[in-house]
Amino acid sequence: MRCAVLGDPIAHSLSPVLHRAGYVAVGLDWSYDAVQVRSGDLAGFVDGLGGPEGGWRGLSVTAPLKREALARADVVSARAELVGSANTLLLTGQQVHADNTDLPGAVAAVRERYDGTIRHATILGGGATAAATGLAMVDLGASTVLVAVRRPERAREAAERIAAHPSGPRVDVVGLDDASDDTDAIVSTIPVSAQTERLAAACAGVPLMFDVVYDPWPTPLSAVGSVVVSGLDLLVHQAALQFTAFTGLAAPLAEMRAAGEAALRERVS
Known part of the structure; x- marks a missing residue:
């Protein structure tokens, strides 16, 4: 076959x-x-x-x-x-x-490396992978999800998809510059070219950093976070x-x- x-x-x-x-x-x-x-x-x-x-x-x-x-x-x-x-x-x-399989795959990838509580999650990016991983964060317990993007109007569909989860999470869309480590988990679905020093500094200290990139690796965002889950x-x-x-x-x-x-x-x- x-x-x-x-x-x-x-x-x-x-x-x-x-x-x-x-x-x-x-x-x-x-x-x-x-x-x-x-x-x-x-x-x-x-x-x-x-x-x-x-x-x-x-x-x-x-x-x-x-x-x-x-x-x-x-x-x-x-x-x-x-x-x-x-x-x-x-x-x-x-x-x-x-x-x-991105949704259950993301859940499995996180639980393989991290057993902490996830109540609040931040998703960087607003495409199809953002929707899947955002839903995965809700499956893992998140009741609020922040979708941070450079152009908020492009994240509307992803935000609506995450909000449609049966548990009814609250989903807000903000600019990428508003991302911070004041959350339980950050999932980055953005390319390495968008991972600026300013963004990495803002996210430093987050309990869980999940960067869906696997090549190149490591990424600027993989250097922050107490626990790191990789794109691989x-x-x-x-x-x-x-x-x-x-x-x-x-x-x-x-x-x-x-x-x-x-x-x-x-x-x-």
């Missing part, structure tokens, strides 16, 4: 490394590739694969295609509907099933959930993580 990760750009993705390592660990003779698919082209690409009859089983989806993936699906999971985007497409027969932590846990969805087998988490860590070390050597 064939699987792949789709996005634009995509050459940097570690997903092939993780999934291939998983296949080797469980003895599956499957393939997993990185395929560049531009914005607006996802539906046509998926329709051309032929599903399982064409040898295709699953697709991981990254920026800028996560909302397109949701729109293409025939069946949508409750959490993908809640997030408003999909990072996982499962091809079964004539149907395409959409899911979002998130990538591994969401990929493990995808692996199980695609194969029906328990994911070999340790082997997948080790492969990702080795690949990142090789990139900086």
